[in-house]
Amino acid sequence: MADTMLEVRGLNAWYGESHILHGVDFDVKEGEVVTLLGRNGAGKTTTMKSIMGLVGQRAGSVKFKGTETVDLRSDRIAHLGIAICPEERGIFASLNVTENLMLPPIVAPGGLSVAEIHDLFPNLKERAGSQGTKLSGGEQQMLAIGRILRTGAKLLLLDEPTEGLAPVIVQQIGRTIRAIKERGFTVLLVEQNFHFAATVADRHYVMDHGVVVDQIKNSELASNMEKLHDYLGV
Amino acid sequence: MLMVFGYNLGPILGQGVLGVVNGAFYALLSLGLAVIFGLLNIINFAHGALYMLGAVVAWFLLNYLGIGYWPSLFIAPVIVGAFGVLLERTMISKLYKLDHLYGLLLTFGIALIVEGLARNQFGSSGLPYSVPESLRGATRLGFMIMPTYRLWVVVASFVICITTWLVLEKTPIGATLRAATENAALVQSFGVNVPRLVMLTYGAGVALAALAGVMAAPVYSVNPNMGSDVIIVVFAVVVIGGMGSILGSILTGFGLGLLEGFTKFLYPEASGVVVFVLMIVVLLTRPAGLFGKAS
Numbered sequence: 001m002a003d004t005m006l007e008v009r010g011l012n013a014w015y016g017e018s019h020i021l022h023g024v025d026f027d028v029k030e031g032e033v034v035t036l037l038g039r040n041g042a043g044k045t046t047t048m049k050s051i052m053g054l055v056g057q058r059a060g061s062v063k064f065k066g067t068e069t070v071d072l073r074s075d076r077i078a079h080l081g082i083a084i085c086p087e088e089r090g091i092f093a094s095l096n097v098t099e100n101l102m103l104p105p106i107v108a109p110g111g112l113s114v115a116e117i118h119d120l121f122p123n124l125k126e127r128a129g130s131q132g133t134k135l136s137g138g139e140q141q142m143l144a145i146g147r148i149l150r151t152g153a154k155l156l157l158l159d160e161p162t163e164g165l166a167p168v169i170v171q172q173i174g175r176t177i178r179a180i181k182e183r184g185f186t187v188l189l190v191e192q193n194f195h196f197a198a199t200v201a202d203r204h205y206v207m208d209h210g211v212v213v214d215q216i217k218n219s220e221l222a223s224n225m226e227k228l229h230d231y232l233g234v
Numbered sequence: 235m236l237m238v239f240g241y242n243l244g245p246i247l248g249q250g251v252l253g254v255v256n257g258a259f260y261a262l263l264s265l266g267l268a269v270i271f272g273l274l275n276i277i278n279f280a281h282g283a284l285y286m287l288g289a290v291v292a293w294f295l296l297n298y299l300g301i302g303y304w305p306s307l308f309i310a311p312v313i314v315g316a317f318g319v320l321l322e323r324t325m326i327s328k329l330y331k332l333d334h335l336y337g338l339l340l341t342f343g344i345a346l347i348v349e350g351l352a353r354n355q356f357g358s359s360g361l362p363y364s365v366p367e368s369l370r371g372a373t374r375l376g377f378m379i380m381p382t383y384r385l386w387v388v389v390a391s392f393v394i395c396i397t398t399w400l401v402l403e404k405t406p407i408g409a410t411l412r413a414a415t416e417n418a419a420l421v422q423s424f425g426v427n428v429p430r431l432v433m434l435t436y437g438a439g440v441a442l443a444a445l446a447g448v449m450a451a452p453v454y455s456v457n458p459n460m461g462s463d464v465i466i467v468v469f470a471v472v473v474i475g476g477m478g479s480i481l482g483s484i485l486t487g488f489g490l491g492l493l494e495g496f497t498k499f500l501y502p503e504a505s506g507v508v509v510f511v512l513m514i515v516v517l518l519t520r521p522a523g524l525f526g527k528a529s
Contacts, residue, residue, distance in 0.1 A: 074422045075428065084423055090420045092413045094412040094416060095412060103409060
């Protein structure tokens with residue numbers, strides 16, 4: 001049994017006056033790919049941002065490799081070895097592709113080299129000098145994933161990496177996730193598209209109204225389809 | 235003698251070049267303001283007072299410690315920059331989450347206090363600061379004879395401006411700064427200590443103002459009002475160039491100095507207002523400034 005890498009217990013989070021997370025509990029083990037499924041507004045993105053320290057007000061416990069992070073600033077959390085690929089991708093318009101790629105500092109050894117990232121995403125090499133936001137949506141997503149692979153962070157938070165992308169790009173991102181899992185990275189994935197999630201994940205947590213309501217192993221996904229349709233309202 | 239449209243070209247160029255000396259200071263000061271505004275979202279009204287403080291520190295170093303112009307070019311910006319870091323840590327950093335207006339009011343207050351203290355100490359007549367030995371005399375430029383010190387000011391400030399621009403546009407630290415200007419929270423979540431970056435950026439912007447102050451001391455004498463005299467024009471430069479645009483500040487700073495110089499020759503009565511007339515025209519036609527991006 002692999003070690004628990006991330007342990008979330010009773011996580012609460014607020015945006016100003018609105019109380020978004022109401023005691024979220026789940027675990028991610030080292031080397032796993034785990035997804036958070038759920039409807040819009042269930043609290044998936046807020047959970048990701050809370051782990052990364054991007055939500056101002058949070059309470060409860062988020063332990064990364066045994067270290068409590070719930071009171072840490074986001075830059076300290078990054079140096080422990082967690083990196084986020086945000087839902088809006090966060091590509092910087094005033095930086096070119098190479099500058100975007102090189103922006104996140106190295107936090108630990110073991111990240112991918114630029115050559116390896118270019119192997120995964122050849123488009124990034126071709127467009128190295130382009131302004132970051134001049135890339136297509138798919139290329140921007142590759143850049144947003146590529147730049148956090150460089151840093152040596154071992155837990156990657158990918159927030160809806162396939163949203164709005166063409167099927168061929170979705171497949172490429174699926175291959176990438178399986179490839180980085182092979183290399184020992186741990187991935188927490190937020191997905192609306194559970195057909196895609198099923199092709200990459202080991203386990204799924206289902207969120208609703210700011211709490212985790214269920215856990216499904218990927219191997220048991222088929223037998224739980226009806227329940228899942230109910231949760232997701234599809 | 236060169237004649238164009240019935241004017242003798244020599245004096246026009248002469249006034250233009252003297253205008254560029256003022257423009258050199260506009261460029262240095264608006265550059266610091268632009269960098270600070272870009273990252274901190276603070277309109278640093280204390281900039282003029284900190285420029286004056288640079289000159290005052292240089293005067294102190296000379297008259298109390300016997301430290302001359304050349305070392306002061308380095309020491310005064312470090313001292314005033316450290317003072318800026320202190321201001322940022324203890325006061326300005328508390329205002330980042332509030333409207334721009336609060337930062338403007340705070341820094342305006344700081345400017346009044348610093349200038350008031352200086353006036354209390356030195357009166358308002360100004361303290362002499364002589365031109366360093368090696369830059370005395372005049373240099374023949376062909377169409378005019380120019381005081382060597384002023385020529386040095388133009389060249390040095392041009393080099394400083396271009397260096398700053400290169401650092402911001404072509405280096406990793408510059409890329410981090412630009413990224414933090416766009417989305418500080420995300421840059422911090424990558425592991426960059428953004429509060430420290432902000433503090434050092436304010437310190438660097440302030441040090442740039444102090445450096446301009448040291449360079450200005452032999453030109454305008456050290457006067458408690460020297461900052462408030464220049465800062466209004468510098469704000470006009472920033473507005474015309476485009477808030478937060480680095481290249482815009484540099485080009486507009488030099489350009490407006492030149493424009494003022496020409497106006498002084500063609501219609502001297504207008505030389506004090508030409509910058510503000512241009513500012514009004516720019517605000518009406520291109521509200522984001524000549525080099526700014528419309529948001």
